Amino acid sequence: RRRPVDGEMDTACAAACSKGAILFGDMNNPESRITGQIKNEAEGRNFSVLEEINTRPQVSYLTKIRNKA
Numbered sequence: 001r002r003r004p005v006d007g008e009m010d011t012a013c014a015a016a017c018s019k020g021a022i023l024f025g026d027m028n029n030p031e032s033r034i035t036g037q038i039k040n041e042a043e044g045r046n047f048s049v050l051e052e053i054n055t056r057p058q059v060s061y062l063t064k065i066r067n068k069a
Helices: 013-017 033-040
Strands: none
Touching: none
C-alpha cells in the first residue's frame, strides 16, 4: 500500500528497449524521471494525442528530430 519509488519497477517493453526510448514512471510525481523528461521537451518535441479536447492522456510522445537542410 505504498507508491513505488521512481525506477523501482519497469514494464517489459521499457526494460527490453536498450536505447531508453520507452520510459515508465509516475507522471503525478514532480520529481520523477518521466516528469523531468516531459518538462524538458514541453516546448519542443513533446505532444499527447487528443490533448486539445481535454482527454487527459496518460501517454506522451516525442516527435522525430529532423535535420533542416
